[in-house]
Amino acid sequence: MKKTILVFSALIIALLILFQLGKYSFIAGDTSIEFLIASIALVFLVIGFYLNRKNSKNLVLDGEGLDIDKIKELGISEREYEVLVEISKGLSNKEIGEKLFVSESTVKTHVSNLLVKLDAKRRTQALQRAKKLRIIPH
Amino acid sequence: MKKTILVFSALIIALLILFQLGKYSFIAGDTSIEFLIASIALVFLVIGFYLNRKNSKNLVLDGEGLDIDKIKELGISEREYEVLVEISKGLSNKEIGEKLFVSESTVKTHVSNLLVKLDAKRRTQALQRAKKLRIIPH
DNA sequence: ACCATTTTAGTACTTTAGTATGAGGCCTAA
DNA sequence: TTAGGCCTCATACTAAAGTACTAAAATGGT
Numbered sequence: 001m002k003k004t005i006l007v008f009s010a011l012i013i014a015l016l017i018l019f020q021l022g023k024y025s026f027i028a029g030d031t032s033i034e035f036l037i038a039s040i041a042l043v044f045l046v047i048g049f050y051l052n053r054k055n056s057k058n059l060v061l062d063g064e065g066l067d068i069d070k071i072k073e074l075g076i077s078e079r080e081y082e083v084l085v086e087i088s089k090g091l092s093n094k095e096i097g098e099k100l101f102v103s104e105s106t107v108k109t110h111v112s113n114l115l116v117k118l119d120a121k122r123r124t125q126a127l128q129r130a131k132k133l134r135i136i137p138h
Numbered sequence: 139m140k141k142t143i144l145v146f147s148a149l150i151i152a153l154l155i156l157f158q159l160g161k162y163s164f165i166a167g168d169t170s171i172e173f174l175i176a177s178i179a180l181v182f183l184v185i186g187f188y189l190n191r192k193n194s195k196n197l198v199l200d201g202e203g204l205d206i207d208k209i210k211e212l213g214i215s216e217r218e219y220e221v222l223v224e225i226s227k228g229l230s231n232k233e234i235g236e237k238l239f240v241s242e243s244t245v246k247t248h249v250s251n252l253l254v255k256l257d258a259k260r261r262t263q264a265l266q267r268a269k270k271l272r273i274i275p276h
Numbered sequence: 277a278c279c280a281t282t283t284t285a286g287t288a289c290t291t292t293a294g295t296a297t298g299a300g301g302c303c304t305a306a
Numbered sequence: 307t308t309a310g311g312c313c314t315c316a317t318a319c320t321a322a323a324g325t326a327c328t329a330a331a332a333t334g335g336t
Contacts, residue, residue: 077312090263092292104292105315112294122322123293124262125228138269138276215282231323243285250324260292261323 067134083110205272221248
């Protein structure tokens with residue numbers, strides 16, 4: 001949110017600077033208007049690219065900093081979290097059961113609880129949400 | 139491929155038209171240079187947005203470091219890749235079909251092909267592999 | 277125009293995933 | 307001791323996901 005404001009501020013400032021530069025150089029007559037137009041076009045093309053990417057991607061602050069508090073905040077238990085991690089590794093319920101030495105039924109229970117707590121309908125959606133919440137490494 | 143060429147052609151033509159319009163109106167003196175600059179800025183901002191959205195897979199490689207060559211190397215087609223991206227967003231086959239305007243059957247076909255090409259047994263595993271191969275954003 | 281690939285879509289199945297519910301054992305705080 | 311989580315497991319479902327074909331268009335390059 002704050003980033004967007006900053007970006008737009010920078011954008012407006014850039015516009016003003018370009019305009020002032022254009023005015024001066026035109027009066028001085030040492031720079032063509034073509035160059036001015038090309039510069040503006042290029043700058044805003046880049047800004048458009050940049051803005052679009054920043055808005056479409058989740059802001060990945062990263063540094064491997066997982067938000068442990070958020071896990072507790074969501075009421076996700078230790079065992080459930082272990083299952084979540086294994087899901088992110090692409091394992092099936094059966095495989096997770098074998099890895100954690102529990103039955104497939106137990107895994108299913110954990111997965112069901114996870115889906116509720118992460119407000120997801122599928123395990124893939126749970127993964128996406130968990131990554132956005134920064135509770136599992138991406 | 140051809141789309142990119144067309145888009146860039148349109149871009150160049152737009153630039154030329156804007157330049158011509160700017161020249162005329164400046165000579166005629168009935169339009170301010172401020173308006174011209176604002177127009178150009180706006181147009182190229184939009185073009186930047188549009189380009190980044192449409193050709194995201196060709197343009198994201200500088201920022202996100204996606205390995206485009208590896209996608210082709212694995213023989214993953216354009217449509218299959220689109221499906222893969224939607225899977226990573228946690229959508230079901232049905233939802234992907236609705237989003238891409240194809241039937242669920244078609245999505246299943248694409249997914250099956252993806253699983254073979256990514257050497258995965260499940261969509262979650264495909265996701266994990268795709269991320270390791272850097273063909274989808276983390 | 278021709279050939280190769282891609283995209284689309286279907287049927288018929290098998291396999292996972294996920295839901296709902298109940299229940300026993302374990303541990304901890306009141 | 308009792309109430310409340312948590313972990314475990316089971317049964318019986320329903321719902322997705324995935325497989326294995328077949329096949330018709332459309333797309334694209336030579």
